[in-house]
Every structure is written in structure tokens, then in C-alpha cells.
Amino acid sequence: PWDRVHVYWGDERCVAVDDDRSNENLARNTFLKHVPIYERHVHPIRCTDDTAASSREYEALLHRELGQRETPLDLVLLGMGDDGHTAALFPGMMALEESILWTAIVRKPGDDFDRITMTLPLLNRSRRAVFIVSGESKAETLRVILEDEGGPQWLPAARIDPSGEEALWLVDESAASLLTR
Template sequence: MSPHSQIEVFPDKADLIYRAVEVVLTEAHKALSHRDRFTIALAGGSTPEPLYQALAKQELPWDKVHVFWGDERYVPATDPQSNEGMARRAWLNHVPIPASNIHSIPTSAADPSEAAQQHEQELQSFFGTPSGEFPALDLILLGIGDDGHTASLFPGTPALDVTDRLVTVGSKDGQPRITFTHPLINQARLVLFLVTGASKLPALKAILSSKEDARQYPARLIQPTGSLVWLLDEAAGSGLNLG
């Protein structure tokens, strides 16, 4: 566990999402105050969707909010499996955020590695970081799978070994995905995990253990230099020893 980490357990998903909204808004206002912009990388899956729906109802200076994604399936944004598509439908289509502030992961190149390189160059250009340096996003949202993966960093895959790039190609069941690397994620000022459901408990125990192998449970690689916050519902967190 990161020395700057905390774990919060909530009775149900609704309470967890309420707290997640609080965290996002707090980090947004902090970033706007200090840097006059807020950078956030979104997660996919069903867990964060109600968070995005709640954020669609908030008042923020949307022209100063910049949205990225921690990973993306290699499909068009119109595909039902697209993380970007879900976030647009739940949130981004409902607020006056400039199109130029939505930093989509490209998924149309014939070679996914070319798309990963394109997105890395966009990140370097946006943050003004030279090659070899990792920029710090204000907030990166993550979840975990039952297998212990996070973003598109899956157990035993080559993406886990990439430490000199911002973006790389992940793989799930032979299907390519574009993903932030763990060194990029670890530069974030805050990493916020949202975890719900009893099926996540075995992996969660392993991830929070001091003994398990990060190649088997890749979310163990997330040890940010900033803060690390885990928001769990009762089903995911009830079996943990948090004493």
C-alpha cells in the first residue's frame, strides 16, 4: 500500500458514488485554484457510470476541465463497448465542455501500437513534458477486475513490463486495448479506485496484501507518488481486515 493511501467502505453503491462525487469536486476545485485547469482520466465499466451521471449535474467551469481515459477498447466511440462512448452518454454530452478538451484515445489506426504512440505524443504536447518524462494528471479514476487487473493492465501481459512509455497496447483475450502505463498512472496527484461487488473481494485482498505478485494482480503496481484512495461498497470491503 502507498504511504499516502486510505480505504473507505460504504453500505452500498449509492453512498460510494456520493462520496466519489465529493472527491472529484474537491480535486477539481483544488486543481482549478492552483493551476487554473483540471485534468481527469476516466475509467470504463459499469461502476463509474452513475458517478459520471452525477457529474453531469454539477456546475464547473467546463472550459477548464480536460478529460482523458486511462484505457480504451480498440473500437469506435460509437461501439457499445467503448469507454469513451459510455462517458459521453452519461456525462460529457450533457455539459458545455469544449470538444478540444476531450482527449480521446485514437482507435482507428491499422496498428494499435501506432495509436498508442499518437496518444502518447498528444499527452506530451498537452502537458509540455519531453520524451522520457511522465506528466502528472490531477485525478485518475480506476477500477479492478475479478482477476486483479486495472486499466488494461492484465495479469501476465507484456503491458506490465512497459516502464519507459506513457501509453502502450494491452490485451484481453487476444483483443488489443490502449492503456496508460503504470508509471504514468503513478504520477497522478490522486488515484481513485471505485470497487463494488463481492466478486472483487478475493482480488482486492491480494492487491492490498504485501505478499502477492504484481504480475498476477496488476493493480498492485499502482503506488502513486500522490494520494491513493479506495472507495469500496460493503460487498467488496466487508471481508477485509482493515484494523
């Protein structure tokens, strides 16, 4: 089946590819080097010194490769931060209000680098979203998202609503420690 799989990045920190903070580095070393995927099917975000151009380039690639499909992405694999962020969509950032573009540039306060992220218009057109969440520090945020009616819309992870099926949450015991249902 790997001959039919394509991998795209939901977000990337604009750091060197060999930097430990690079999502491409992480994905290649922990997963991709262990599966027989064609290199031409791996589509990382290529950050350059011109972050705006890099974002436009990835947007163009996504539209070229996926734009004609009703559900462009079959599966979106996401994590969630303590603050409820997912991809590089952080609470209170303007990128959360994007309604047309599929990519955006964000800078998290305190960071010395930009990030390029997929936006809700693309993520919410996916067929399926799967969250992997671990750690006690995420327990309260997870409880709020899953048990408060509708999930608070100020938490980016609560705004992921795939068009195909309900999001699936795979969580460890620590993250699930405050769930009551």
C-alpha cells in the same frame, strides 16, 4: 471549474466508438454529456486499423499536453477487474513491465480486438488515483491488495502508486465484504 478540466482515457478497446464496449461511448453517455466541459478538453484514444500508429499518436498527444508537468495527471479514476487488472493492464502482460512509454497495446486472451492503455510510468506520476470497485466477485482480490503486506505486485491494481498521495479506494459493501480492517 469545468473550463480548467481536461479528460484523458486510461484505456480504450479498439472497437467502433458507438460500440457498447467502447470506453469513449460509455464516458460520453454516462458522464460527459451531463457536464459543461469544452469538447477541445476531451482527449479520447482514437483507435484505427493501425493500432500501433494509434498508440503512438496518443502517446504524442499525452507528451504534448502533459509532458512538462511533474505530475502530469491531477486525478486518475480507475476501476479494478476480478483479476486485479486496472486500465487495460492485466496480470502477466508485458505492458506491466514498460518503464518508459506512456501507452501500450495489449490484447486480453479471448478478445478479438486490441486495447490501448496508459502504462505505469504515467499512471504512477499522477497526483491522485481513485479506484471505484463494486461487486462481490472482486472481494478477494480487493482484500489481497489492501490487506496483504504491500499488495502482491502481480496484481496490476496493487502497482498503482501515485506520486502525490496514497490511492483512495471507494468500494461498495459487496466488494468490501472480506476486508478485516
